Amino acid sequence: MFDVEKVREDFPVLHQEVHPGVPLVYLDSAASSQKPRQVIEAMDHYYRHLHANVHRGIHTLSEAATNAYESARERVARFINAPEPETIVFVRNATEAINLVAATWGRRNVREGDEILLTEMEHHANLVPWMMLAEEKGAHLRYVPLTAQGLIDLSAVERYLNPRTKIFAFTAMSNVLGSITPVAALVSAAHSVGAIALVDAAQSVPHMPVDVQALDCDFLAFSGHKMCGPTGSGVLYGRRELLEAMPPYMGGGDMIRRVTFEGFETNDLPYKFEAGTPAIAEAVGLGAAVDYLNSLGMENVHRHEQFITNYAMEALSEVEGLKLLGPPAAQKGGLATFILEGIHPHDIAHIADEDGIAIRAGHHCAMPLHRKLGIAASARASFYVHTTTWEIDRLVQSLQRAREIFRLQRAS
């Protein structure tokens, strides 16, 4: 049994009133998750007892900091079943991970006339870096269309893949529709035409078990701050042969083995891609987040979110004039995105905030998807390990209140 009330005790931020007498209901974990005390304490401990720069000094603290940093890498590697820690590159977030691949692998391998395949439901982080690359190289961007339910259909993917496709970059779960994509099948389809596959796992690694070897993906990107970890911690997993062949992204300290006035020699993996002093405390926090999620069990996390999503979609569909976007609960992750007839999503979010409820409104960094759906914006409630059914009930009450306010305004 997943004891959500016990889990809530781990999150200090949840136990506060956001307005006098109005307790917080946090339904914005897809934007950024809250942090359990285990993560906060690990970072506090690091700064109080271990901090020094890594990989540089031979003094005791530098060694302790290096061990803490590298131990976080090992735990992250195990968490996604990467074959070895050297295939885990620490970056700031999923955005940086994708930019790194586009700017290094992409610049070296994509040429004029080549195709880069994306889908219609990508976050800007998995669109703009490829647009920049395509513009520089004269390559073409193509987009796999969605089904009416907002899912990726394998047969559509197969129609779009061809020998000119160099890379297929797609999300494992849409941050707007919640749609879960059949990652292993999409990777295998990409490989069948000789393309490589990059998985934007920003919304999957925090919420479900992910095994990069089982998926057979070439790159996988995610952010620590969406999985109970600190901001400024993120991960690029890459297949060793690809990482080895890629040029470095940024130049500076740590990423070199040797520098002369004439040039430089790059360091081994993963340091080749970690120029400058890294976010050490953040890596330590991410390691603690991984331990925390492991202690809950990722199967349990996923099951709890499916239960909440199912409950939320049923409860929300009772609200008159409310339209849910995306597929049914069984095919989606922990979020519910909707529009409410006659009320702008920003007004919904504003009224919800008066009731202490944090939801997101806008285009959620997926403007092309919104345009495709024929809407400018939507409202999104997103869930995590601490979300309860009574929080969903509070949201539904707030939406009813919003409807009432706007009904009265129209009547007057």
Ligand code: 7TS
């Ligand atoms: N990919 C997906 C699928 C995302 O949902 C996000 C962030 C990113 C990439 C980028 O992550 P970052 O940590 O590098 O910024 N998504 C959202 C969101 O839905 N609301 O705020 C951020």
